[in-house]
Amino acid sequence: MGPSFPPPAAKANSRHTVALVGPPNSGKTTLFNRLTGLRQKVANFPGVTVEQHTGRAKISAQREVFLTDLPGIYSLKACSEDERVTHDVLMGTMPGTTRPDAVLLILDATNLTRHLTLAVPILSLNLPTLVILNMSDDLRSRGGEVDSAALAAQLGAPVALISASTGEGIEKIFQFLEGTAAADHRRSTPLLQLPVLQDVPKCRQWAMQAGRGSSYQAPAHSAWTRRLDAVFLHPVAGPIVFLLVVIAVFQTIFTSAKPLMDGVQNLVSNSGALLAGVLPESIFRSLLIDGIWKGVGSVIVFLPQILLLFLFIGILEDSGYLARAALIADRSMRRVGLQGKSFIPLLSAYACAVPAILATRTIENKRDRTATIMIAPFMTCSARLPVYTLLIAAFIEDRRLLGGFLGMRAATMLGLYVLGFVAAFGTARLLKSSVLKSEQTPFLLEMPPYRWPTLRSLALRLYDRAKVFLHRAGTVILLVAVVLWALGSLPLENGKPPAIENSIVGTIGKTVEPLIAPLGFNWKIGVGLITSIAAREVIVGTLGTLYGMDSNTQSVGLQQALQKDLTPGAAVALLIFFAFAMQCMSTIAVVRRETGGWGWPVAQFAYMTFLAYLGGFIANHILSGAGPSTLALFR
Amino acid sequence: MQLSFKKSKSAAGAKPLPGKLSELREGEHGVLERIELPEAVSQRLMELGFIPGTSVTAAQSAPGGDPRVFRVDGTEIALRRETALHLILKR
Numbered sequence: 081m082g083p084s085f086p087p088p089a090a091k092a093n094s095r096h097t098v099a100l101v102g103p104p105n106s107g108k109t110t111l112f113n114r115l116t117g118l119r120q121k122v123a124n125f126p127g128v129t130v131e132q133h134t135g136r137a138k139i140s141a142q143r144e145v146f147l148t149d150l151p152g153i154y155s156l157k158a159c160s161e162d163e164r165v166t167h168d169v170l171m172g173t174m175p176g177t178t179r180p181d182a183v184l185l186i187l188d189a190t191n192l193t194r195h196l197t198l199a200v201p202i203l204s205l206n207l208p209t210l211v212i213l214n215m216s217d218d219l220r221s222r223g224g225e226v227d228s229a230a231l232a233a234q235l236g237a238p239v240a241l242i243s244a245s246t247g248e249g250i251e252k253i254f255q256f257l258e259g260t261a262a263a264d265h266r267r268s269t270p271l272l273q274l275p276v277l278q279d280v281p282k283c284r285q286w287a288m289q290a291g292r293g294s295s296y297q298a299p300a301h302s303a304w305t306r307r308l309d310a311v312f313l314h315p316v317a318g319p320i321v322f323l324l325v326v327i328a329v330f331q332t333i334f335t336s337a338k339p340l341m342d343g344v345q346n347l348v349s350n351s352g353a354l355l356a357g358v359l360p361e362s363i364f365r366s367l368l369i370d371g372i373w374k375g376v377g378s379v380i381v382f383l384p385q386i387l388l389l390f391l392f393i394g395i396l397e398d399s400g401y402l403a404r405a406a407l408i409a410d411r412s413m414r415r416v417g418l419q420g421k422s423f424i425p426l427l428s429a430y431a432c433a434v435p436a437i438l439a440t441r442t443i444e445n446k447r448d449r450t451a452t453i454m455i456a457p458f459m460t461c462s463a464r465l466p467v468y469t470l471l472i473a474a475f476i477e478d479r480r481l482l483g484g485f486l487g488m489r490a491a492t493m494l495g496l497y498v499l500g501f502v503a504a505f506g507t508a509r510l511l512k513s514s515v516l517k518s519e520q521t522p523f524l525l526e527m528p529p530y531r532w533p534t535l536r537s538l539a540l541r542l543y544d545r546a547k548v549f550l551h552r553a554g555t556v557i558l559l560v561a562v563v564l565w566a567l568g569s570l571p572l573e574n575g576k577p578p579a580i581e582n583s584i585v586g587t588i589g590k591t592v593e594p595l596i597a598p599l600g601f602n603w604k605i606g607v608g609l610i611t612s613i614a615a616r617e618v619i620v621g622t623l624g625t626l627y628g629m630d631s632n633t634q635s636v637g638l639q640q641a642l643q644k645d646l647t648p649g650a651a652v653a654l655l656i657f658f659a660f661a662m663q664c665m666s667t668i669a670v671v672r673r674e675t676g677g678w679g680w681p682v683a684q685f686a687y688m689t690f691l692a693y694l695g696g697f698i699a700n701h702i703l704s705g706a707g708p709s710t711l712a713l714f715r
Numbered sequence: 716m717q718l719s720f721k722k723s724k725s726a727a728g729a730k731p732l733p734g735k736l737s738e739l740r741e742g743e744h745g746v747l748e749r750i751e752l753p754e755a756v757s758q759r760l761m762e763l764g765f766i767p768g769t770s771v772t773a774a775q776s777a778p779g780g781d782p783r784v785f786r787v788d789g790t791e792i793a794l795r796r797e798t799a800l801h802l803i804l805k806r
Contacts, residue, residue, distance in 0.1 A: 154762040194764050194788050280761040281768075298789050313775035313784070407777045407784070407793050414795075522756055522798040524763060527784055527791040 096145045097178060098137075098257065099169060101202060102186035103195055104152035105528045107214040109133075111186055111244035112149040113540050115253065139258050148180065155280075156201035170205055182208040184253065189213035189226060189241060190299050190529075196287035197280070199235060204274050209237045210256040217243040218529075224299030231294035245534045305400075305529040312404045322408055325401075329392045331490045340384035348377035349637075366577070367565050374628030374638075375561025375621040379553050382466040382617065386549060387542050389462055393431055394541045398533035402427065406525060416505045417512025419443075419523045422452040426504070429459035430497075431545075433667045437674055447518035451511045453674055454684055457662050458504035460497045463616040467658050468496055470620055474639040475651040492655075499659045503691065557621045560611050564625045580630045599657065599696040600650025600704065612663045619663075649703030653696035661692035734806060736785065737799035739773035745804035746770050752801045764788035765802060 102108040116135030133149035150169060151162035165174065172179025185202050187195035192213065203209060213219075213228065232239040238256060242249035274286070311317050352373040359365040396402050406423040413423055422443060429436035436456045443449040460468075472489050479488040486494075512518075567585040569577040580586055581603075588610070589603030596606050604626045608619035623642070627633040633641035642651070662668065662685050671681040739745055747769050750757040764787040765771070774791060776783035782795045794802075 154759070157758070191789050194790060197762070280758060281766050284761075284766050301786075309775055309784075313777070315778045319778055403793075407782060410777060410782050410793075410795070411779060522752070523782060523793070523795045524759060524798070525782075525793040526763065527793060 096182075097180045098145050098147050098182045098184060099180035100147055100149045100184045100186065101166060101170070101198075102152060103154050103188070103198055105526060106152070106186050106188045106195060107244045108149065108152060108186050110534065110537055111184075111212070111214065111242075111253075112147060113537055114244055114247060114250065116147055137254075137257060139254055143258070145257050147184075148177075153198070155198065170202075170207070180207065182210070182256075184210050184212055184256075186212045186214050186244075189215050189219040190222065190224060192226060192296050192298070193284070193287045193291045196290055197283045199290075200274055200283045200286060203235060203237060208259075210253065211235060211237050211239045212253065213239060213241045214244050216241045216248055217246055218302075219299050222299030222302060224297045226291075226296045227294045231290065231296075234290045234293045245531075245536075302529045308530050309404070309527075312401065313407065318404075318408055322405060325396075327486060327490075327494070329389075331486060332388070332392075335487070335490075337385040337388050341381055344384060345381050348373065348380060352377065363569075366569070367562070370628045370634070371561050371565030371568075371625055372558065375564065375625035376553050376557055377624065379466060379557050379617050379621045379624075380550070382469065382620075383546065383549055385465055385469060386462045387546060389465065390431060390542055390545045391538060393428070394538045395533050398531065398537060400528045400530045403525060403527050407527070410523060412505075416509040417517075418448060418451060418508055419445075422448060425452055426456060426459055429456040429461060432461050432463070433457045433459070433664065434670050437667070437670050440674070445518055447512075447516040450675060450680065451508055451516045453671055454511060454680065455504040455508045457664065457667050457671075457684070457688065458500045458507065458660070460500040460659070461616075461664075463664065464496075464658055466617040466620045468493055468655060470638065471642070471651050471655050474642045475646075475648055496655060496659050499656070503660060507687075552615065552617075553621075556614050557618055560614065560618050561621055561625050564607070564611070564622060565629065568626065568629045580626065585626070598700070599653045599693070600647055600700040601654065601696075602645060602650075604645070605650075605654065609657075609663075614665050616658060616663045619658075647700075647704060649700045652703055653700035656699045657692045657696040659692075660688055660695050662688040734804060735800055736771060736773075736794070736802035736804060737783075737796045739771075739804075741773055741775065741783075744770055744772035748803045748805040750802055752798070756798075760802070763792050764790060765792075771802075771804075 100108055100112055112133060112135065115137040135147050135149075136144045137147050138144050148169065150166045153163050153166050155163065156167050156170070157163060168174035169177055170180065170183070183202060183205070185199060187198065199211060211231070213226065213231075219225070226241065228239040228241045240249055240252035240256070242252065244250075312321055352369055355373070356365065356369045359368070396405070405427070409423045410419070413419055422440070425436045425439040425443075428439055433456045436459070437453050440449045440452045440456070443452060472492050476489050476492050480486075564585055567588070568580055568583045570584050571578065573582070577583070578586075581590070585607055586603065589607040592606040592610070593601075593603040596609065601609070604623060605619075607626060608622040611622045612619035620638075624638050627638055627641040627645075630641075633644065636644075646654070668681050668685060671684060672678055675681065736745070736747070747765060747767050749767055750760055750765065752760070766788075769788055772786040774784040774786050777793075780796075782793045783799065784791050784793045785799075
């Protein structure tokens with residue numbers, strides 16, 4: 081269960097809310113995680129799609145404040161949706177939220193003069209504000225310094241020099257929060273008069289003055305960042321490293337996850353066998369073992385693999401490599417008419433299309449944004465992983481390729497990722513040269529210095545992901561398993577459940593079977609395709625339940641059952657079907673909300689399903705030897 | 716009139732200095748004079764540190780030379796050539 085929060089209406093007057101504001105790459109999220117730990121939740125701001133992270137910071141035994149992590153911004157001018165939200169929340173004009181009682185302004189101490197410009201609009205809000213200079217350890221180790229007391233006098237606001245990643249100086253934040261929570265905020269007269277907001281050069285001058293007044297010594301450029309960039313952005317070595325990183329990630333996801341997955345698999349099957357032995361023969365036992373255990377269990381097995389994928393994405397993102405990858409990718413993005421900014425949402429679509437589609441809001445150009453939304457679900461999201469892994473393990477021989485560096489199975493997986501990628505880019509090209517043609521908007525991307533990812537932030541990411549995955553297994557997949565079991569056990573024949581083919585679910589499957597027979601799919605796959613419209617991984621649970629209820633395959637694992645029941649051609653067709661199809665209700669819902677209507681999501685669903693069907697059809701026909709004559713149709 | 720004046724000026728210099736940010740090669744630097752881009756874009760560039768009067772150094776680029784990373788005001792920002800073309804340097 082997630083942490084529970086008192087309903088806003090009930091305690092609105094007594095609770096203290098503090099907003100966390102800062103530019104991108106200032107360590108805002110690290111600090112938020114440190115202050116709130118696991119006592120946080122993610123939601124959307126009412127009416128807009130910007131994510132709102134709120135959490136509780138425990139100040140003392142009895143005292144808590146509510147922290148809101150606002151989107152990273154460079155100014156308060158409300159150009160993008162992110163900036164508008166931050167502006168509205170801070171002004172107290174955001175419907176459904178109260179104006180914060182205080183502000184934590186977090187700035188990167190190694191980049192102080194640039195980041196201090198954001199202090200101008202924030203300080204002129206006249207809310208009690210603590211100016212937090214983050215990355216004190218970085219500043220010191222690279223030979224920079226700042227007099228935080230002098231800066232506080234310049235700004236007329238308290239200043240804390242901290243390191244969010246090591247926790248150094250963090251107590252000063254708690255002292256401030258304690259002060260705010262006790263409604264005691266002092267603000268002295270600043271030595272420096274705030275400049276006019278709209279004038280960026282003036283604001284910068286003011287920041288320079290404030291920096292000088294606090295004897296700010298900018299640190300030397302990080303030597304490590306220079307050294308690493310010499311390799312990662314090298315004209316030849318850079319792209320090679322990029323490729324090696326990608327291959328290594330896939331290989332590790334396959335090999336390292338194996339023992340963990342086997343462990344979970346054993347746990348699920350042993351506990352199922354144990355339960356089956358203890359419980360008396362009954363309808364209830366059948367529901368529990370054949371329905372729920374086989375259905376939900378077959379999905380939970382993939383948790384280690386998904387967590388491993390998120391671990392890699394987390395390391396790439398936190399270390400700063402992702403920005404370099406976006407730089408290397410910009411050229412190819414431009415070739416299909418998109419910009420480098422589309423790259424980061426697309427990369428996060430490898431984890432899940434839903435946050436990726438939300439992340440497209442940083443793209444100012446509306447047509448570029450729509451195009452990115454349209455292609456994001458083609459990127460191989462983690463929900464496809466269970467389907468791919470199951471089928472690959474069952475049908476692809478594990479041979480070594482490239483002198484043992486890459487296994488055949490990992491190569492197949494990589495191929496499926498490439499397939500999704502190619503489909504995405506082909507579609508982008510199609511859209512950008514027709515309905516979504518537009519002027520190109522400039523690509524501006526900050527290159528953060530390289531940093532060691534902290535264990536804490538990685539662990540929190542994984543915890544978050546595990547929660548989401550298990551939540552889905554415990555709700556959608558459980559429900560589907562129970563409904564399937566019920567439909568698979570009815571109508572009763574002579575007071576006993578029928579053979580699975582004669583059940584309601586069998587009838588439904590048989591009805592759609594002619595439609596999918598050209599792809600080599602049987603009726604069980606058909607049922608799986610229907611249930612997996614809820615979410616892709618549901619097909620694995622569905623097949624687990626269906627084969628678990630079938631008396632012919634009850635005793636063997638899902639892999640062996642599939643090997644008996646599908647031709648290799650059909651298995652490849654199914655892989656390709658899943659590479660293309662938009663089997664995900666959450667994505668459809670989020671596309672509808674983001675594009676403001678049903679037009680785009682309906683077109684997207686139809687287009688992706690068509691591609692999936694066509695791809696599956698071709699694959700099945702080539703591989704089942706019926707090739708030449710049927711393929712002539714497509715020439 | 717003005718065009719010919721500009722031409723003669725650059726011809727007079729012994730070594731023509733780069734006039735645009737896009738003309739800087741890796742390791743070279745110049746002082747920004749003005750940004751010839753629409754208001755919204757130049758505001759964003761200024762927020763990122765590209766303020767007239769600031770020194771900008773060209774750093775590494777993506778393979779093929781575009782986009783390129785520029786060091787400005789203690790940070791590194793990547794710009795495409797098509798954008799850097801409109802950032803005019805002091806001669």
